[in-house]
Amino acid sequence: MAANTTHADDTRDTTRRSTDGLWTRIRTNPQPALRWGVVAAVLVVLELGALTGGILTLVDALVMGVTGLIDVIVGLVSPALAGRVVDVQLALSTFIEGVRSTAQSLPTLLSRDVIPNQGYNDPSTVRSFLGLSYNAWTGPFLGLSPAAAWAIRMALTLAYSLFTFYWLYRGWLTFRTHYRRAGWTPRDDMVNRLRNHSWGKFGIVVLVLFLTMSLFGTTLAPSTVQQNITASYGNEVQYVSDDTGAVETIPVGEANFNSKSKGNPAQNVGVMTYDDYGRFHPFGTLPNGRDLFTYMMGGAETTLMVTGIAIGMAGFIAALLALVSSYYGGTVDLSVLTLADGIVSIPQLLLLIMVSVVFQDHWLKSVFNGGLLLALVFGLTTWPVLWRSLRGPALQVAEEEWVDAAKSFGQQPTVTMRKHMLPYVLGYLLIYASMTVGGIVIAMASLSFLGNGLGITPPTPAWGRAISQGQPYVSSASWHIALIPGLIIVVLVTGANALGDGIRDAIDPESEGGSEEEAAATGGGA
Amino acid sequence: MSQQSIQSTADADQHSQPLVEVTDLKKHYGDGGRFSGPPVKAVDGVNFEIQEGETLGLVGESGSGKTTLGRTLIQLETATEGTVSFDGRDITKLTGSDLKQWRKNAQIVFQDPDSSLNDRMTIGEIVREPLDAHDWNSPAERRDRVKELLSSVGLQADHYYRYPHQFSGGQRQRIGIARALALEPEFMVLDEPVSALDASVQAKILNLLEDLQDEFGLTYLFIAHDLSVVRHICDRVAVMYLGKIMEIGETEELYADAKNPYTRSLLSAIPRPDPTIDRNRITLPGAPPSPRNPPAGCQFSTRCPAKIRPEAYADIDDDTWSRIEQFREVVRERTRDQMGVRDRVKRRLGTFSKYDDIEEAADDLFADVDLPAGITDTVDTAIEAVKDGRPTEAHDALTREFGGVCDTERPDMHQVSDAGRLSYCHRHDSEYDSVADTLADRSHE
Incomplete structure (x- = not known):
């Protein structure tokens, strides 16, 4: 067995197994790396702000975890010292938070601002598209309904994150076939076996979806946690009043109060429905009216x-x-x-x-x-x-x-x-x-x-x-x-x-x- | 192994000290706590020396302590007692960075090439690791050195980025040898380096080891259980049994005319291609005793074909005597059992019956021979004592009656040839018949 494998790819060996570093190897054969790199660059640019934000969230968690552990250990010895560590921790966290908010202002194609889904439907507004005129919403993307705008944004985001994950894997494959010195490693076999393991792949997809949910949650959801949940009285929505027929403004908290799901059909905002304020709820609302x-x-x-x-x-x-x-x-x-x-x-x-x-x-x-x-x-x-x-x-x-x-x-x-x-x-x-x-x-x-x-x-x-x-x-x-x-x-x-x-x-x-x-x-x- | 190195050994004898000198080395396991039983005496008082450039073979059955001895020599195990001098320095006392520095001088090649190489590292990384660990020169020079090493063990430089999985057993063993050579050691322990390989590959690896020895002036301790391999490659041979060296001397001389009864029985077991040759195969009875409980006298006394008998029983025929010896070993093994509280209470009450099977054992041994009256009495007394739960008393009684110097006293190492061969046996004392005569006598009866 050994003799065969040893001689099978000897010709490949002599052409690319040099003692130079990775960079030299890429320079001698730049094409595969370029092909991969261009797509990767596009992916990064698409979501620059969100990606930096996501990475910073992870960094924040890491910093918190590590300093928290140090806190606990130091706290056992001297509470005063632990207080110092807390100060450092809070300073670091505030700093990361600051950077993160700056990052969020970076151009991001797949974001709530580019594809908005909130607004009101004034029957008098009419748009025409390809010669067809339709009753357009004010606010949402292309004047579509909030549900359609949200669905487009969510589908794009999910596709983006699944493709990005796949592209990372492709990057490793490119490295493995074109730039790695060893023609074969024991790890290759493991990856190949995992690739043919549908149950395991299901697990990977679930994990990627979960990561997307937690890192791009703001983009995926029809509203934001801050607007809809934590500071609902500090934010307002516009809607077309049934009584007056005019566009009115109402604090989110109050809108929530009137959108509760309380079990009886009269007071329920179910799955994939709108509430009275033109807000779309893919999963319905909670008993307190939140999305x-x-x-x-x-x-x-x-x-x-x-x-x-x-x-x-x-x-x-x-x-x-x-x-x-x-x-x-x-x-x-x-x-x-x-x-x-x-x-x-x-x-x-x-x-x-x-x-x-x-x-x-x-x-x-x-x-x-x-x-x-x-x-x-x-x-x-x-x-x-x-x-x-x-x-x-x-x-x-x-x-x-x-x-x-x-x-x-x-x-x-x-x-x-x-x-x-x-x-x-x-x-x-x-x-x-x-x-x-x-x-x-x-x-x-x-x-x-x-x-x-x-x-x-x-x-x-x-x-x-x-x-x-x-x-x-x-x-x-x-x-x-x-x-x-x-x-x-x-x-x-x-x-x-x-x-x-x-x-x-x-x-x-x-x-x-x-x-x-x-x-x-x-x-x-x- | 070559004429040249034998010559240099002879020279070294005259004016320089040996490279490795082992004195009273002991390695006992499980000798720690109050609750542990008697320790396993894997190596139990060993003395020998290895000259520079020589190959010393170490042979013995499995469990005789050869591997432990080899591992203790390169400080993979800590010696319980005794010293190992390397170039005049006692290395059993080395610690920390001194020990790390010294480790460059002595390396080991393992028996199983499947287990000795880390499957997750490339060949290059494996062979390079000793150099990295000792910060040897610059990384680029290390890489060149690895390629040089690979070619000197018969592999190719572009195997550097392969993984062990991609190689056969023989090739893997070559990689292990390259790793051992990386730090240019003076001394190498070869722990059964070919016993896991096919016969054809064995020869290639042995030749490689010989060539490397000539090229780099290496000193080998070659551990093996294959006597013909040892004869092929070793300048001198040490024969081990139950943690003790039984005989040590020049290979050819020892093979031609072994003095120790154990060596003789071992050599008589080598298969010979010519069936017409008259050979007296000596078959040893039973199995080696447990190293937890070695015999008090000579380690080999329980199975020795040339054991010294007391005067009174000199005339008893060999078959009968061998049965008595086996019976004594059965009783001796019984003394190892630790009796629990319950058994002791039973013994006190006279209802102890756990050891009643001794009678069956005795029947098996003595049913078809007529024991002389005196002997029957002693045996019966012993059986009764064992049945009562007092095997130690029985053992003592038997030793008093049938025991000789072999059972009670440890032999000395006797010089048995002009070339300085040593053998561990009471029969080399002038008052006893020689081993050769005794064995000849006994086999002709």
Whole structure:
């Protein structure tokens, strides 16, 4: 086998395997890179403002997560010092916020300003298009109806983000076929297997859609969180009054008040309907008249922040401790085991309730409307589960002779762990992390469902709270309130599990079909 | 391995110290806590030296401690006791950066080429890693050095960007050798480097190792269980059994005329192509004892075909005697069992029955032979003692009656040839018959 593969592509070798850097390799054969680069540049320009904004949101979350962890650790030693860290944290966050608002003013093709969907329908306004005259709306894109304008914008945004993701993958393929020195790597096989794994691909699509929802939520929704939910009395909408027939202005809050979904057909704004103020509600409204679709997009951002920080932190701690405990073994392993067992033995829900109460008036509770505190608790209680799953594979790798070989020529333990053990553990981390994410999403939703100071502080959107608000109306005309958020959570959690399955089968084709781990991993929700 | 290196060995003997000098080296596992049982004595007091440029073979059955010894020599395991001097410096005491610096001098080639290379790294990265770890010269020079190394082990420079998956076992072993050579070591431990390979590939790798030794002036410790491979490649051979070196000396001399009973039985097991040759194959009874509980006397005493018998039983025929020895080993194994509280209470009450199967064992051994009266009494007493739950008493009684110097005292290393060959056996004492005579006597009866 080896002899064949060794000689098969020898000719290709000599032509492109030089010792120069990537840049030189691109210069000698610029065409594929150019082709990819032009499209990528167009994609970036299309969404420059939103992309920078999205990246900055992620940076913000990262900064918050890291400084938050430092806060907690420093706070154990000296509360005064922790106060300093908070100052730094807030300064950084304000700075990022500032940059983000500047970024939002960058030209962005797919935005609410370019394709607006809000306005009023004055019957006297008539436009003509291609010789056809029609009754046009004032405000929305091309005078279309708000529903059509919104649908165009949403479809374009989704297409854009799915295509961008695909184009990133294409970029890697271009690198792999034209510029990578190695003709083949073990990772290629994994990617190829994942590419043929439809269940795993479903997971990827769900994840991309979720990321789009949380990063481009403002563009996707018919309204914005700020306008419709958090500052509804600070914003106004124009509408054509039924009574007078004239265009009138009303605060959003008041419009919401008159657009409630309360279960009886007389007082309900259902799925894909307009309210009395010419506003289109794709998912209907909440019992307090707010737009459910906007609410869900806002909730997606909160969910992404919290689960992202939590799973990132848990995964990092778990991988680090798994490497250390399996490399050194003995007492180190035993102490990590004891610590992990100790943490696992605390009921997560009780801990969350306790932390929510204790930190009621603490500044930590105010970061991300309580999201950071939740993320910290989830992160610090989830790592033992991940660590336990990683420890087995890590111990197995630590037994390999190449680890001994590294020791025999005097390699640093940290380098040995990173180069010789981590690549083997990382795949398992991805599997278990994507399966655990479902548990965190559900746990978070349950907290918001319970309410009473738990979970995300109102009025910031949280999926669980939407379900809780819709609970009394499940069997009535306003069934959409609880059902849609519930379905979205189910699809997201299933998608995360599907992705985990896909990665597992990609890494280890022999394991295909096993299902015990998923059950165990998803059962972890509070 | 070559004439030349034997010559240089002889020269070195006269005026310089050996490259590696091992003194009373011990490696025990599980010797830590109050609750752990007796330690596993993987290496139990080993002395030898390796001259510069020479190849020392280390042979023995699986579990004899050869691999542990090799790993301890290059500090992959920490020695429990004893010293390993390398160029006159005791390396068992090295730590931190001293140890890291020293590691450049001694490298290892592993047995299993599937497990010794990290599958997620390219060949170039694998061979380069030792250089990176020691910050050897500039990155560009490192890359050139790797390509040079690859060609010196018979691979091509453009294999640099391939992954281990794309190579066969023999090629992977070559990569392992290139990695071991990267830091220009003086000493290499070859831990069964060819035992996982096909016969045709084995020869190629062995030739490569010989060529590299000539080219770079390497010193090898060659661990193997294949005696013919060892004869082919080694200048001197050490034979290990249960953590102890039984015999050590020049290869040819040792193969032609082994002095130690264990070496003789090992060599008698080499298959020979000519079936007409008259050979006395010595078959050893039973299995090696557990290294947790090695015999108190000579490690080989439980299976030795030339074991010294007490005067009183000199006339007993060999078959009977061998059965008695096997019975004694059965009883000795019983002494290892730790008795629980419940068993002790039972023993006190006289209802202990866990060891009643000893009678069956005795029946199996003695049913078809007539034991002389004196012996039957001793055996019966021992059986009763074991059944009562006191195997240690039984063992002591048997040793008192049938034991000899082999059971009670550790032998010395005796010089057994002019070339300085050493052998670990009581029979080299002038008061006993020689091994050769005894074995000849016993096999002709």
